[in-house]
Amino acid sequence: MVLEELGKSLRKALGRITDASSVDEDLIKEVSKDLQRALLQADVNVQLVLSITKRVEERALQERPPPGMSVKEHVIKTIYEELVAVLDKGEPLPMRSQRIMLVGLYGQGKTTTAGKLAWQCSKKGFKVGLIAADVHRPAAYEQLLQLGEKVGVDVYGEPGKKDAPGIVERGLHKFKDKNVIIIDTSGRHALEEDLIQELKDVAAVAKPDEKLLVLDSQVGQQAGVQAAAFHDAVGVTGVVLTKMDGTAKGGGALSAVAQTRARIVYIGVGEQIRDLEPFNANRFISRLLGMGDLQALMDLAKESVTDVDVEETSRNIMSGRFTLKDMYNQMEAVNKMGPLKKIMSMIPGFGNVEEKMDLENSQKRLRKYKVIMDSMTEEEMEDPRIIKASRVKRIAIGAGVSSSDVRELIKQYNQSKKMMKELMGNRKMRKQLMKQMQSGDMGL
Numbered sequence: 001m002v003l004e005e006l007g008k009s010l011r012k013a014l015g016r017i018t019d020a021s022s023v024d025e026d027l028i029k030e031v032s033k034d035l036q037r038a039l040l041q042a043d044v045n046v047q048l049v050l051s052i053t054k055r056v057e058e059r060a061l062q063e064r065p066p067p068g069m070s071v072k073e074h075v076i077k078t079i080y081e082e083l084v085a086v087l088d089k090g091e092p093l094p095m096r097s098q099r100i101m102l103v104g105l106y107g108q109g110k111t112t113t114a115g116k117l118a119w120q121c122s123k124k125g126f127k128v129g130l131i132a133a134d135v136h137r138p139a140a141y142e143q144l145l146q147l148g149e150k151v152g153v154d155v156y157g158e159p160g161k162k163d164a165p166g167i168v169e170r171g172l173h174k175f176k177d178k179n180v181i182i183i184d185t186s187g188r189h190a191l192e193e194d195l196i197q198e199l200k201d202v203a204a205v206a207k208p209d210e211k212l213l214v215l216d217s218q219v220g221q222q223a224g225v226q227a228a229a230f231h232d233a234v235g236v237t238g239v240v241l242t243k244m245d246g247t248a249k250g251g252g253a254l255s256a257v258a259q260t261r262a263r264i265v266y267i268g269v270g271e272q273i274r275d276l277e278p279f280n281a282n283r284f285i286s287r288l289l290g291m292g293d294l295q296a297l298m299d300l301a302k303e304s305v306t307d308v309d310v311e312e313t314s315r316n317i318m319s320g321r322f323t324l325k326d327m328y329n330q331m332e333a334v335n336k337m338g339p340l341k342k343i344m345s346m347i348p349g350f351g352n353v354e355e356k357m358d359l360e361n362s363q364k365r366l367r368k369y370k371v372i373m374d375s376m377t378e379e380e381m382e383d384p385r386i387i388k389a390s391r392v393k394r395i396a397i398g399a400g401v402s403s404s405d406v407r408e409l410i411k412q413y414n415q416s417k418k419m420m421k422e423l424m425g426n427r428k429m430r431k432q433l434m435k436q437m438q439s440g441d442m443g444l
Helices: 004-019 025-041 046-062 071-087 110-123 140-151 164-174 193-206 222-234 251-260 281-288 294-304 310-318 324-336 340-345 359-374 378-382 389-399 403-424 427-439
Strands: 098-103 128-133 154-156 180-185 210-216 238-242 263-268 276-278
Touching: 004 025, 004 071, 004 281, 025 046, 025 071, 046 071, 071 251, 071 281, 098 110, 098 193, 098 222, 110 128, 110 140, 110 180, 110 238, 110 263, 110 276, 128 140, 128 164, 140 154, 154 164, 164 180, 164 193, 180 193, 193 222, 210 222, 222 251, 238 251, 324 359, 324 378, 324 403, 359 389, 359 403, 389 403
Parallel strands: 098 180, 098 210, 128 154, 128 180, 210 238, 238 263
Antiparallel strands: 263 276
16 A cells, blocks of 8 residues: 555544544544645645645535535545645656656666656557667666566666767667667765766757656655756756655655646556556545545456466356366466555545455465465366365375465365355346446456
């Protein structure tokens, strides 16, 4: 979950509203103080915090709820809208033929972001080229080359040479047949005149359509200074916030974006090559407040489980035939979508599920179940009823687990089968699933 600690604090503030018997001025002011405390602890700029909470107080006390909306719902909606307004600064990065230049200090995640962005573009069908213009950091070219090989895109660089503008110029000529060209530039531990001049020279040669500032979400208040300096140098058109998957404060980076009025185009939410999400202020704040993000969940599912036979599994469920093989396919699909914590944060009402469930152990249990099923025969997967004591023992030895672990899996399977049977007994639900199957839109 992005900005985990801030999310928990904000959800706690909203809980004060939902748990209250009535909403009055005293409650609004108490909630406002809770919001201030949560945002300040997340390192959000003080003036920005005061501005947000002042607008929340004014609207909550002065505006009348729309017809059909309760006072509580109106106050929560007001908080949501004011937080969205801070971050909603423009359109996302368009997917088209373009040149993209990445800038930022050392250690912010520029090179990794270049690889992730290349993967995003290639998945959309674009021919992508990566140019290694970071001529100062040791092994920068080798790292970009490895990422290029991983995502299947070409990389141009000249190891050992320090002429960044020249490398870019020759790289552009080499990649004249590419739709999207991504340029990874040099960074420093601090903003220096020679770095600024090099970036200006590279930008003059590249003439990029987008100049993206890559910011580590843990930078804090210094993010504002960095954003302003890079913007003055090359005219930053967008921001990529990295390392947004942990408990980092992150507020400094968010407030820097708000102050410079540059739009956030992507957020890095993990270490995997696919862990780069197009930024959407509404969906981001919705997840932060525990309201979920079903669209992101559907997008993730469609990207992640293309090689899992979801349609066959769905047909088996529809026919009332649910085998261990179908259960295996379901688990494989969930596993490919990433950590359970990330998935649950996208489901409305499950934003604080980690406080109630041990998701880490649940993930481990799923992995153990998969190993157990890998030790079963095809016959056992298709008809689990034949798995008796002798088979249980053999499967346990093959999987390196105890017999009780195998029995636990069988018990879980029987519970899932019962649930599927009850689900299919619901005629309305069955009709809806049939319609989705016929249209070819099964979500996953």
